[in-house]
Amino acid sequence: MSILVLADLHEGQLAGATAHVVAAAEAIGGDIDVLVAGEGVQAAAEAAAKLNGVTKVRVADNVVYAHQLAEPLSALLVELADDYTHVLASASTTGKNVLPRLAALKDVSQLSDIIAVDSADTFKRPIYAGNAIATVKSDDALKVITVRTTGFDAVSEGGSGSASIEAVDVVVENSQSSFVKEELAQSDRPELGGAKVVISGGRGMGNGENFKLLDGIADKLGAAIGASRAAVDAGFVPNDMQVGQTGKIVAPELYIAVGISGAIQHLAGMKDSKVIVAINKDDEAPIFQVADYGLVGDLFEILPELESNI
Amino acid sequence: MKVLVAVKRVIDYNVKIRVKADHSDVDLTNVKMAMNPFCEIAVEEAVRLKEKGVATEIVAVTVGPKAAQEQLRTALALGADRAIHIETDERAESLAVAKLLAKVVDEEQPGMVILGKQAIDTDNNQTGQMLAALTNLPQGTFASEVAVDGDKLHVTREIDGGLQTVALTLPAIVTTDLRLNEPRYAKLPDIMKAKKKPMDMKTPADLGVEVASKVSLLKVESPAERKGGIKVASVDELVDKLKNEAKVL
Ligand SMILES: Cc1cc2nc3c(=O)[nH]c(=O)nc-3n(C[C@H](O)[C@H](O)[C@H](O)COP(=O)(O)OP(=O)(O)OC[C@H]3O[C@@H](n4cnc5c(N)ncnc54)[C@H](O)[C@@H]3O)c2cc1C
Ligand SMILES: Cc1cc2nc3c(=O)[nH]c(=O)nc-3n(C[C@H](O)[C@H](O)[C@H](O)COP(=O)(O)OP(=O)(O)OC[C@H]3O[C@@H](n4cnc5c(N)ncnc54)[C@H](O)[C@@H]3O)c2cc1C
Numbered sequence: 001m002s003i004l005v006l007a008d009l010h011e012g013q014l015a016g017a018t019a020h021v022v023a024a025a026e027a028i029g030g031d032i033d034v035l036v037a038g039e040g041v042q043a044a045a046e047a048a049a050k051l052n053g054v055t056k057v058r059v060a061d062n063v064v065y066a067h068q069l070a071e072p073l074s075a076l077l078v079e080l081a082d083d084y085t086h087v088l089a090s091a092s093t094t095g096k097n098v099l100p101r102l103a104a105l106k107d108v109s110q111l112s113d114i115i116a117v118d119s120a121d122t123f124k125r126p127i128y129a130g131n132a133i134a135t136v137k138s139d140d141a142l143k144v145i146t147v148r149t150t151g152f153d154a155v156s157e158g159g160s161g162s163a164s165i166e167a168v169d170v171v172v173e174n175s176q177s178s179f180v181k182e183e184l185a186q187s188d189r190p191e192l193g194g195a196k197v198v199i200s201g202g203r204g205m206g207n208g209e210n211f212k213l214l215d216g217i218a219d220k221l222g223a224a225i226g227a228s229r230a231a232v233d234a235g236f237v238p239n240d241m242q243v244g245q246t247g248k249i250v251a252p253e254l255y256i257a258v259g260i261s262g263a264i265q266h267l268a269g270m271k272d273s274k275v276i277v278a279i280n281k282d283d284e285a286p287i288f289q290v291a292d293y294g295l296v297g298d299l300f301e302i303l304p305e306l307e308s309n310i
Numbered sequence: 311m312k313v314l315v316a317v318k319r320v321i322d323y324n325v326k327i328r329v330k331a332d333h334s335d336v337d338l339t340n341v342k343m344a345m346n347p348f349c350e351i352a353v354e355e356a357v358r359l360k361e362k363g364v365a366t367e368i369v370a371v372t373v374g375p376k377a378a379q380e381q382l383r384t385a386l387a388l389g390a391d392r393a394i395h396i397e398t399d400e401r402a403e404s405l406a407v408a409k410l411l412a413k414v415v416d417e418e419q420p421g422m423v424i425l426g427k428q429a430i431d432t433d434n435n436q437t438g439q440m441l442a443a444l445t446n447l448p449q450g451t452f453a454s455e456v457a458v459d460g461d462k463l464h465v466t467r468e469i470d471g472g473l474q475t476v477a478l479t480l481p482a483i484v485t486t487d488l489r490l491n492e493p494r495y496a497k498l499p500d501i502m503k504a505k506k507k508p509m510d511m512k513t514p515a516d517l518g519v520e521v522a523s524k525v526s527l528l529k530v531e532s533p534a535e536r537k538g539g540i541k542v543a544s545v546d547e548l549v550d551k552l553k554n555e556a557k558v559l
Contacts, residue, residue, distance in 0.1 A: 093469040100436035104443035109525045128327045135529040176448035180475040254558040275556045292539035305545040
């Protein structure tokens with residue numbers, strides 16, 4: 001078996017998700033190469049070489065791969081894929097954008113969002129917003145897979161930098177798509193997908209200004225801040241904060257849901273958290289059915305008290 | 311330009327699904343079905359493009375059993391001009407659906423194809439990207455804004471870190487995210503009119519596409535149930551439990 005992992009980048013740096021995808025590759029077994037593609041990504045390549053389990057890092061450093069556009073990245077992967085039995089990426093917006101395109105170009109299926117590896121060709125994946133878990137087997141010669149990072153504990157960093165780093169000089173053409181601009185959320189908080197504690201606000205927060213009530217608690221706990229779709233749709237907070245079936249999937253040690261009713265689409269994104277706390281004024285809210293600790297009451301009274309007590 | 315919209319019949323998003331006792335699949339007998347919510351957004355976007363004078367004709371297409379015609383009628387009531395039903399009772403998975411849609415693109419030569427970003431049953435999030443690969447067209451996935459600018463299509467995409475805007479040559483493939491628009495409801499007179507709009511019937515065989523896939527579904531299980539916990543009476547009790555019982559603070 002030989003596996004190619006497409007590294008996830010965040011502003012040119014290696015994103016935390018990659019260490020989880022390498023863990024999924026280890027569960028499959030075999031040589032693991034990591035592809036780092038972008039512009040000015042030498043540092044990311046060095047970070048990838050430090051991950052335990054990685055055999056070789058392949059670096060495609062060229063302006064055509066900047067911003068991770070799907071058309072050139074999938075064309076690059078097509079050139080490399082024949083050396084491998086599996087191509088893996090995280091189920092990030094980049095992985096989801098690029099891997100199905102690669103799969104179709106190679107005339108194979110793609111398996112989305114796997115959460116467990118049964119064998120080199122059999123995997124588990126959630127369907128219906130996580131309300132059922134399917135076991136699927138692929139008989140395709142090349143397996144193209146996106147990995148749900150919460151399903152696999154990240155590999156550690158060996159520190160030795162033992163994996164070799166090798167340049168890939170394939171440069172593809174791209175006249176179909178071009179980058180215009182990016183508006184990235186600036187935050188000193190941990191990324192939602194990797195945070196140990198997540199505190200999320202819903203429609204019950206009332207407005208965007210009130211999300212500040214979560215800030216002090218998040219500061220004290222080193223938490224990331226999330227939101228329900230209703231809070232995002234209402235314009236309280238930006239889209240990258242949405243947790244759920246169609247937003248980010250999180251599984252922190254502690255998830256605190258504030259003013260969130262607990263719709264199945266929201267639960268799909270957080271119900272694998274270790275401990276769930278719900279704060280809601282409606283004691284019938286469905287969120288209490290999945291919460292380890294529920295506190296019924298007005299969030300505007302509870303949040304300041306919580307901030308001062310922790 | 312002509313706009314092609316792909317719509318999928320799925321379980322209604324409010325329905326709580328159940329796994330069959332023999333673990334072969336989920337039980338869909340007598341379950342309420344509807345148009346995939348992301349496909350509703352796709353239809354709405356096409357209709358708005360037509361209202362703006364950008365789109366001249368909207369063609370809705372689905373792959374599925376006879377009953378999927380209901381969703382095509384809904385698309386017609388919402389403003390599609392005609393529909394194409396590719397009928398199959400087989401489990402057509404994303405690659406097969408994309409191959410069928412690619413044949414339709416070949417025949418219809420649309421300027422734009424709009425699909426949902428994911429179907430809420432299989433949650434695959436792949437059909438649009440695969441269609442783009444097979445037709446060798448650029449893709450603007452997870453769109454929250456779409457604007458035609460001369461011979462380019464500007465698509466603002468919802469990505470993990472925020473928003474990204476790309477410019478694509480036309481024709482192009484777009485997949486919709488939740489915030490692209492808020493779909494309208496079909497009005498009764500439009501539902502009546504939709505019954506008279508043309509619907510073409512085809513089969514995968516007509517299009518020369520093999521639906522069978524190399525991926526097999528071995529088993530479907532319920533996820534581990536989370537047992538409900540307790541209610542605490544105060545913030546003090548909550549903090550105490552988190553520190554001393556759950557040990558997460
Ligand atoms: C295709 C599709 C995909 C979706 N994807 C997602 C997704 O990814 N993520 C997601 O979250 N949703 C998603 N949704 C939306 C989902 O169905 C719900 O509409 C949404 O999660 C509701 O958000 P909410 O809980 O914040 O709002 P509501 O359901 O309105 O709940 C607000 C809660 O706040 C409580 N509250 C109000 N005031 C106070 C107060 N002062 N103190 C304490 N509690 C208070 C209320 O009791 C209520 O329970 C999706 C829907 C569809 C159709
Ligand atoms: C009759 C039938 C029965 C099935 N039975 C089962 C089953 O029992 N168990 C099971 O696990 N799977 C079943 N499937 C397969 C599953 O629904 C496929 O995976 C699916 O059709 C492919 O789309 P997706 O959900 O992967 O699409 P995604 O990539 O998640 O969907 C994205 C978008 O692609 C477009 N799209 C997707 N599918 C279609 C379509 N059929 N027609 C038009 N546009 C489409 C829509 O715009 C959609 O919003 C069945 C499929 C069919 C047609």
